[in-house]
Ligand code: ATP
């Protein structure tokens with residue numbers, strides 16, 4: 001599951017957990033983006049903070065791991081490179097890419113999209129406020145999974161932290177504390 005994870009929240013975690021249960025996955029690898037291709041603004045929190053929050057949020061789940069492939073690769077992050085690197089690290093694995101409805105809507109604009117369909121099976125999860133449409137996408141490579149609706153976004157979490165409003169219960173407790181400790185999202189417009 002790729003994402004900016006700025007910060008990681010319970011919407012991400014529930015989507016991952018539901019996909020793991022539904023598809024009987026051995027592992028869910030969270031892959032924080034380096035420089036996300038669609039978010040090139042300097043407002044994105046430094047990768048190490050986003051990586052550590054993702055580690056904190058996933059540490060207690062034995063099936064959840066975090067990969068640094070996108071963070072350690074120079075340049076903008078493209079999913080085709082993510083999948084190539086994950087494949088190289090796990091040559092025998094069946095790869096599934098978990099994505100929310102909003103991200104799926106953009107997928108046809110992603111780099112080397114036709115290669116993507118051969119590299120992984122895409123699991124499109126429902127997300128409140130976004131219509132999930134698989135029109136125009138190859139049916140052998142994409143499946144839809146309805147997950148409990150959590151109307152949480154990182155954008156809203158950042159805005160709350162910026163305004164001094166609570167993010168308790170929207171993100172894991174350790175992430176609440178990490179945000180406070182490092183005073184993330186305080187000084188910038190979100
Ligand atoms: P931002 O508001 O900064 O874009 P975000 O909440 O959308 O943050 P991302 O890191 O952009 O989080 O999302 C990573 C992936 O998780 C995307 O595929 C996105 O669609 C999915 N996702 C995020 N929030 C939810 C949610 N509440 N329910 C289901 N899927 C989600």
Ligand code: MG
Pocket residue numbers: none
């Ligand atoms: Mg997003």
